[in-house]
Amino acid sequence: MxxxxxxxxxxxxxxxxxxxSEVLTKVYAESAAESVARKVTMTSRTMGVPxxxxxxxxxxxxxxxxPLVDATLxxxxxxxxxxxxxxAISIEDNRDALVDSxxxxxxxxxxxxxxxxxxxxxxxxxxxxGGTRPYDSVYQVAGAGNRIATSGPLTYEDLVDSFGALxxxxxxxxxxxxxxxxxxxxxxxLKDAAGDRVVGDPLGQGVPTIFGTELRFSAGLxxxxxxxxxxxxxxxxxxxxxxxxxLGVRDGVESxxxxxxxxxxxxIELKMRARRGxxxxxxxAFRVIEITPTV
Numbered sequence: 147m148x149x150x151x152x153x154x155x156x157x158x159x160x161x162x163x164x165x166x167s168e169v170l171t172k173v174y175a176e177s178a179a180e181s182v183a184r185k186v187t188m189t190s191r192t193m194g195v196p197x198x199x200x201x202x203x204x205x206x207x208x209x210x211x212x213p214l215v216d217a218t219l220x221x222x223x224x225x226x227x228x229x230x231x232x233x234a235i236s237i238e239d240n241r242d243a244l245v246d247s248x249x250x251x252x253x254x255x256x257x258x259x260x261x262x263x264x265x266x267x268x269x270x271x272x273x274x275x276g277g278t279r280p281y282d283s284v285y286q287v288a289g290a291g292n293r294i295a296t297s298g299p300l301t302y303e304d305l306v307d308s309f310g311a312l313x314x315x316x317x318x319x320x321x322x323x324x325x326x327x328x329x330x331x332x333x334x335x336l337k338d339a340a341g342d343r344v345v346g347d348p349l350g351q352g353v354p355t356i357f358g359t360e361l362r363f364s365a366g367l368x369x370x371x372x373x374x375x376x377x378x379x380x381x382x383x384x385x386x387x388x389x390x391x392x393l394g395v396r397d398g399v400e401s402x403x404x405x406x407x408x409x410x411x412x413x414i415e416l417k418m419r420a421r422r423g424x425x426x427x428x429x430x431a432f433r434v435i436e437i438t439p440t441v
Contacts, residue, residue, distance in 0.1 A: 160400035160419065168249065169256045169399055177260035178324040178364040179267040179424070183393035186224065188423055194221040195392055197427040224394035224423030227266075227280040229259055233416040237407050248416060252401060255418040258375040259399070264366025266373035267393070267424050268324060268384055278372040280424070284384055284391070285369065287426040288434045298440040300332045300383065302344060308385050308433035309357055317387040317431040321359045326367040326381035329437065333361070359385070369436065386432035394423030 163169045174181050186195050197220055204213045233251050266280045274282040285293070292311075294304055312318055325333065333356070336344040346355040354361045369379030402417040426432060 160397070160402050160417075162398040162400050163252075169252045172253055172256040173260050173399060175260075176257055176364065177264050178362040178366070179264050179391070179393050179422075180260065182322045182324065182360070182362055182388055183267075183391040183424075184389050186392060186394045186423075188224060188226055188394040188396040188421075191226045191396065193224045193394060193423070195224055195394070195425070196221050197390060197392070222392065222425045222427050224392065224425055225276065226394060226396035226421040226423045227276060228419055228421045229262065230417065230419035231255060233418075234408075234411070234413040235416055237412045237414060248403065251416055252418060256399065259418075259420060261364070261366040261375040261377075262373055263420075263422060264324075264364040265368070265370055265375065265377050267366075267391075268364070269367050269369050269377060269379070269382055270373050271369050271371055271379075280373055282426065284386065284426045284432050285382065285434055285436075287429050288432045289429055292429055292432055293434040293436055295436050295438040297438055300329060300336070300435065300437060302336050302338060304435050305336070305344060305356060305383075308383075308435055309359070311433055312385060312387070312431075315430060317390065317428070320388050321385060322388045322391070323356050323359050323361045323383065323385045324367060325361065325363055325383040327363045327365060328368075328381045329383055330363060356385075381437045383435040383437075384432060385435075386426075387428075390427040390431035392425050392427055394425075396421035396423065 186193070202215075206212050235247065235251065239247060266283060268284045270279045270281075270283040271285060272279050273286065274280060294308060296304055309321075312321060333345045333354075334343070338344060344356060345361065346358070366375070366377065367382045367384065368377035369382065370377040397420060399418070399420045404415045407414055
């Protein structure tokens with residue numbers, strides 16, 4: 147007998163996780179993209195989004211003609227990519243569990259989604275193909291010209307060079323830093339020439355900062371040839387302008403649950419999904435530090 151999908155909302159479809167749910171709390175806590183990127187609500191599968199362009203400002207004397215500037219539409223295209231899985235859950239396990247097993251499956255999926263989304267957004271090495279590499283990642287878009295390979299541990303000079311390059315350019319406003327947790331101890335121990343710690347709040351009592359810039363950690367920030375929730379490549383630290391880190395949200399994190407057991411296996415089925423688009427709008431708005439082994 148086929149499983150029957152419960153009609154749990156007016157649309158007879160997927161059920162959005164409520165904003166206060168444990169599932170969304172986990173996604174926001176573990177995904178840097180979800181917590182720091184400029185979010186855009188997508189109303190279709192593909193969508194053009196204006197990026198911040200510099201047009202210049204003129205000084206005009208009183209009574210003088212105000213210069214006319216031809217407006218050029220400057221936009222990037224977001225394409226929603228679906229992240230989804232199905233889980234066959236034993237009726238017995240669900241009934242016998244001391245905790246809500248459905249919620250635990252949801253939380254497990256939320257953590258994996260957070261890591262894989264961040265890996266796809268920040269760290270895949272290669273052109274996006276809408277599948278194994280959902281997007282052109284920050285790592286890919288930044289290119290060799292905006293990346294530093296450390297050839298050893300992270301240094302104070304690596305940070306100064308990366309932040310300094312952005313501060314000297316056109317994208318110094320609204321910066322954010324994202325790093326793999328493997329760099330946490332190195333960052334805590336880094337000191338400047340005066341002996342002061344580079345990272346504010348090294349004991350983790352609040353949101354840490356680098357040179358006053360918000361720092362977030364994500365387990366997705368290791369280089370990978372394809373998007374994965376368990377990357378194994380070189381750890382990354384990314385600094386960039388969040389206005390050019392654009393995350394399209396087509397649907398929230400959603401679930402669907404069958405209400406009748408499969409006749410032959412005594413299982414119910416849980417489905418989880420989220421659709422996201424992403425684009426790193428401008429290469430020069432980012433600097434990537436890749437921790438590479440000593441040569």
